[in-house]
Amino acid sequence: MTRPPKNWPAHVQYSTVPYFHSSVSGDALSFLKGGDSKGISLPSAPPSLGGIRPIVDPSHPAHGQHGLFATRKIAAHTLIVEYIGEVHSDERPTSDYDISLYRFPGGENVGVDATAIGNEARFVNDYRGIRPKPNAQFADRWTARGDLRIGIWSLASGIRKGDEIVVSYGKSWWAARSLS
Numbered sequence: 001m002t003r004p005p006k007n008w009p010a011h012v013q014y015s016t017v018p019y020f021h022s023s024v025s026g027d028a029l030s031f032l033k034g035g036d037s038k039g040i041s042l043p044s045a046p047p048s049l050g051g052i053r054p055i056v057d058p059s060h061p062a063h064g065q066h067g068l069f070a071t072r073k074i075a076a077h078t079l080i081v082e083y084i085g086e087v088h089s090d091e092r093p094t095s096d097y098d099i100s101l102y103r104f105p106g107g108e109n110v111g112v113d114a115t116a117i118g119n120e121a122r123f124v125n126d127y128r129g130i131r132p133k134p135n136a137q138f139a140d141r142w143t144a145r146g147d148l149r150i151g152i153w154s155l156a157s158g159i160r161k162g163d164e165i166v167v168s169y170g171k172s173w174w175a176a177r178s179l180s
């Protein structure tokens, strides 16, 4: 088992490989695991280029929480970290750590929920109120053997060492929460 990074919360399981929930269909598993639906030897996520830090600035909108910060200069269009979590096909409407992975034409909607198990990626905040615009984005990441994952990738400007890594969660993410 990989040792959790600095500032990792005790109530969350740290993992560098996805966990597949029983709600994911066999067909979806074969597709997502690059044909190896037995789940042996899942490729580990590469080391994160971001480190977890507590947000101590009172003017930061996520003050009291944590964020992900570049531990070195990150070039444009670089994989910063894979979004590891529980891969699932059931509904998780109350999760704040759930990202959509793939929608199958037949209707199965697979997400990655890092509420209870995950890696550094679960600490990426939305740019609103933090920086004028995102410096990273969620996008597909295919492993060398053909597993489909979600990656957090730097945008064209690259990221300076020490900067907070921020994405856009999307207007609908915030709209859903302002109504609740």
Ligand SMILES: C[S@@+](CC[C@H](N)C(=O)[O-])C[C@H]1O[C@@H](n2cnc3c(N)ncnc32)[C@H](O)[C@@H]1O
Binding pocket: 061, 062, 065, 066, 067, 096, 097, 122, 123, 124, 125, 126, 127, 128, 129, 130
């Ligand atoms: C995926 S988590 C991000 C990591 C979180 N800050 C933590 O320490 O666990 C999403 C949560 O972070 C907070 N968050 C992220 N971006 C934010 C922003 N721009 N303004 C306010 N809160 C934000 C919200 O509480 C949101 O539900």
